[in-house]
Amino acid sequence: MSYEACELADLARAFVPIGESELNPDGTNRSPGTVLVDAARVVAAAERFFEAAAVFERMSGVDWQLIGDVLEVSPRAARVRFAMAEAVLRELLSSERGPVAGETEQLRAYMAREPLEMAFDLDDWVLRHEDGDSDLGTTPVSGGLAGRAP
Known part of the structure; x- marks a missing residue:
């Protein structure tokens, strides 16, 4: 969870400064679409942090009822939303499985181990x-x- 928060913070911090080279004389973006692409990355990072927080709570013994209550959804909806992420982490923690495809998956496996x-x-x-x-x-x-x- 801390790693995902770190990634989210770094992505969001990158938006704070605005370089003169990024702007047209009228203050508009010189590279249309780039800000939206970067914002989508921040949203994706926020989703990963949100998921990690739910899994952290589950690994701490919190039941689906409480998670559902906090998110203002049913316990079933909370379970549907986060059960796979919880299962993946539990598998990583319990297995000695070999390398996982993809850099992100390898990093998560390393973090778990x-x-x-x-x-x-x-x-x-x-x-x-x-x-x-x-x-x-x-x-x-x-x-x-x-x-x-x-």
Whole structure:
């Protein structure tokens, strides 16, 4: 879930600055359609984060009723929406299956098998983006995982 939040944040942050080379003299976009393509990537990342949050809750023992209540849908609709993602993660955690096709699937398999290593990478990301408003310590992600079973 933290990884998906990191990806979403990085994609969204890229929209904040606007370079002069990106704009026509009248302030319109020099490359029509590119902003929409990038926005679609942000929406897709938000969907992945949303799915990861639901799976995180399920892995924490939350039942479909609560997930449905939070999303204002029936427990069945919540299960239909997220059960496959939960099943995929549980399979990754329980199997020693070989390489998975596709870079994204390989990364997710790695994250499932090496959560602490990924957490260290996310520690670095959080600390690079820390705004000084809170004391996150030196292990803002991995600190919560230390000593826990996968």
